[in-house]
Amino acid sequence: MSSPTSDVRIPIKRALVSVYDKAGLDDLVHGLHQAGVELVSTGGSAALIESLGLPVTKVEDLTGFPECLDGRVKTLHPRVHAGILADRRLESHVAQLEELGVEPFDLVVSNLYPFTQTVASGAGPDECVEQIDIGGPSMVRAAAKNHPSVAIVTSPASYDDVLAAVAAGGFTLAQRQRLAAEAFVHTATYDVHVASWMGNVLTDTSEGTGFPAWMGATWDKSAVLRYGENPHQGAALYSNGFLPGGPGLAQATQHHGKEMSYNNYVDADAARRAAYDFDDPAVAIIKHANPCGIAICSDDVPDPVSVAHRRAHECDPVSAFGGVIATNVPVSLAMAEQVAEIFTEVIVAPGYEDGAIEALQAKKNIRILECPPLARGGGEMRAISGGLLLQARDVIDADVEGGGDDPSAWTLATGEAASEAVLADLAFAWRACRAVKSNAILLASGGASVGVGMGQVNRVDSCRLAVERAGERAAHAVAASDAFFPFADGPQILIDAGVKAIVQPGGSVRDAEVVAACEAAGVTMYFTGTRHFFH
Numbered sequence: 001m002s003s004p005t006s007d008v009r010i011p012i013k014r015a016l017v018s019v020y021d022k023a024g025l026d027d028l029v030h031g032l033h034q035a036g037v038e039l040v041s042t043g044g045s046a047a048l049i050e051s052l053g054l055p056v057t058k059v060e061d062l063t064g065f066p067e068c069l070d071g072r073v074k075t076l077h078p079r080v081h082a083g084i085l086a087d088r089r090l091e092s093h094v095a096q097l098e099e100l101g102v103e104p105f106d107l108v109v110s111n112l113y114p115f116t117q118t119v120a121s122g123a124g125p126d127e128c129v130e131q132i133d134i135g136g137p138s139m140v141r142a143a144a145k146n147h148p149s150v151a152i153v154t155s156p157a158s159y160d161d162v163l164a165a166v167a168a169g170g171f172t173l174a175q176r177q178r179l180a181a182e183a184f185v186h187t188a189t190y191d192v193h194v195a196s197w198m199g200n201v202l203t204d205t206s207e208g209t210g211f212p213a214w215m216g217a218t219w220d221k222s223a224v225l226r227y228g229e230n231p232h233q234g235a236a237l238y239s240n241g242f243l244p245g246g247p248g249l250a251q252a253t254q255h256h257g258k259e260m261s262y263n264n265y266v267d268a269d270a271a272r273r274a275a276y277d278f279d280d281p282a283v284a285i286i287k288h289a290n291p292c293g294i295a296i297c298s299d300d301v302p303d304p305v306s307v308a309h310r311r312a313h314e315c316d317p318v319s320a321f322g323g324v325i326a327t328n329v330p331v332s333l334a335m336a337e338q339v340a341e342i343f344t345e346v347i348v349a350p351g352y353e354d355g356a357i358e359a360l361q362a363k364k365n366i367r368i369l370e371c372p373p374l375a376r377g378g379g380e381m382r383a384i385s386g387g388l389l390l391q392a393r394d395v396i397d398a399d400v401e402g403g404g405d406d407p408s409a410w411t412l413a414t415g416e417a418a419s420e421a422v423l424a425d426l427a428f429a430w431r432a433c434r435a436v437k438s439n440a441i442l443l444a445s446g447g448a449s450v451g452v453g454m455g456q457v458n459r460v461d462s463c464r465l466a467v468e469r470a471g472e473r474a475a476h477a478v479a480a481s482d483a484f485f486p487f488a489d490g491p492q493i494l495i496d497a498g499v500k501a502i503v504q505p506g507g508s509v510r511d512a513e514v515v516a517a518c519e520a521a522g523v524t525m526y527f528t529g530t531r532h533f534f535h
């Protein structure tokens, strides 16, 4: 068998057209007809071609067999598939086609039934199953396999290229290889969607665990980034083709600023995770995936998001320099003016009020991103060598075991029951410390963090860090710890700094010592019963 070189063109004389998405089809078939290409086509596609007054051979006239079973069988016929699959580099294949009276196709144009859209519309099982295309993928895969002889086109976006190729004497081998690769992505993506629906919706392969027996994903490259975590590491952004929860950060619209970097994405993701944890307007400022300020402000206050931003920034202005900011509500003009005063790498929000983008643009390099809200719940994945870990996201709503962030479900371990205002601060701190990595200690006052200890391999160092960052503010603050205190030394640091109330899961074998330290100091301590590690 002779291997054609990559620039050898195969003229396009005969095309098979069978498309569900008929966008751009009229221009394509007009162009093909004008170039003398013979058109063979299936039911609806053939009807459209005929309606344009162009000659077309119906597939059923080619096969001598009617399209039947409501379209389940149209192109599944040797006259079609032999015409697509004959490897015309082989004399034996060419001879067999002649013997069988089959004419080969040079071009197949096909795209598939809208299975994903049908599922998304909430259609019932039978309707979804009916949209599982069988003949289309068979043709597409056949043509893609036989790319040395046939060109396969699955996207209307390629129709201009088809007409250009026809005029140039056909596609080159290199072009056909590229089209074949796209075609296999088209059918593979389709099958991932079908298999996922079959295993998760039509039947539960998780056997009640919530973790299916198989998971498929499709990732489309959306950008090659300047570099990865460090300049010597290459990196790219891939967009998830599934998006069951709607578009996310990878699909954000960038209104302004330098190209997003790998670290910008990591931090912006952490910032969104923190900001969307609250019902009130919230602002999170992140550095190296950890918060250097989180604050909320009630809707009763004018321009709450600018208040929340000011207070989040005040937590640790030194660290907030070069930070990444996320909000869970649109950025107001006043907030934008505040941010424009501070060196900020990225701001990401669900929207921007009038004038806010313009005010932010005062800083040439700030990356301004707009992105739909982040849903709570769902799952999160982490790659490990040889596999990945999948877990349910850490939610804290009042109905989770242990009462989540509802203080009325907490246990008062010692001290006086906290006032409503102190309880509100404890609930805020408890929720906010979940955005802090590794031995989280978060001091809060008035709905804002005032000192955060993170990234330590023991809890006592996190207490020191949080207290040091809070300074004098510790004396008016409450504290939250994401996991129990194994010894009384950590709480003692908080107590010595003047913290008046502490919330933590409890459950240490030395709880009694921890409680005794608080009791001796007259500090209130609540146990929640739930832990919120975040690594």
Ligand SMILES: NC(=O)c1ncn([C@@H]2O[C@H](COP(=O)(O)O)[C@@H](O)[C@H]2O)c1NC=O
Binding pocket: 017, 018, 019, 020, 021, 041, 042, 043, 044, 045, 046, 071, 072, 073, 074, 075, 076, 110, 111, 112, 113, 132, 133, 134, 135, 136, 137
């Ligand atoms: N069953 C078959 O033989 C078959 N052959 C082609 N199709 C699909 O029918 C659609 C085009 O149909 P029409 O030209 O009738 O609008 C395409 O999406 C194509 O993928 C088929 N349909 C589904 O399996």
